[in-house]
Amino acid sequence: MCLQDTAGQERYRTITTAYYRGAMGFLLMYDITSQESFCAVQDWATQIKTYSWGNAQVVLVGNKLDLEEDRQVPTEDAHRLASELGFQFFEASAKDNINVKQVFDKLVDVICEKMSESVNGDSSPSANQNEASLKETPSSSPGGCAC
Numbered sequence: 001m002c003l004q005d006t007a008g009q010e011r012y013r014t015i016t017t018a019y020y021r022g023a024m025g026f027l028l029m030y031d032i033t034s035q036e037s038f039c040a041v042q043d044w045a046t047q048i049k050t051y052s053w054g055n056a057q058v059v060l061v062g063n064k065l066d067l068e069e070d071r072q073v074p075t076e077d078a079h080r081l082a083s084e085l086g087f088q089f090f091e092a093s094a095k096d097n098i099n100v101k102q103v104f105d106k107l108v109d110v111i112c113e114k115m116s117e118s119v120n121g122d123s124s125p126s127a128n129q130n131e132a133s134l135k136e137t138p139s140s141s142p143g144g145c146a147c
Ligand SMILES: Nc1nc2c(ncn2[C@@H]2O[C@H](COP(=O)(O)OP(=O)(O)OP(=O)(O)O)[C@@H](O)[C@H]2O)c(=O)[nH]1
Pocket: 006, 007, 008, 009, 063, 064, 065, 066, 067, 092, 093, 094, 095, 096
């Protein structure tokens, strides 16, 4: 398994999209103490849908669960957005090692499920199909985000 950590900053966006092609899965992370980072999730999802292979799987992860007292993003909002986008969803803390293993296990699981569906002829992975796994942009403003 090869893991790439792409830069989250806007100015590196053109570079990071080059890494999307060929990726079988994505961990799309936001910070539960930052509404701004959550508001960017929809944009990242669109980027992934545009530049990745059609069968790429995504797990949405709200990080910094150890900072519950500073939470700005309600779990329900993120859960709703993940459902709308067709993503798995976890809250985690890299700092306190909460749900870190589970996040990676889930991503590998969903990738393997998709691969076995492909082998069984339910879908075929090919570059830039983009329609197989990633749902279209939700019609309404996702997750009550005010951005
Ligand atoms: N409290 C807490 N802080 C964290 C956690 N994960 C990361 N941080 C801190 O958040 C800051 C940003 O972490 P990074 O790993 O640089 O975040 P990033 O999203 O990779 O940043 P980019 O390089 O812009 O993509 C650092 O100060 C980390 O120490 C966490 O689970 N809990």
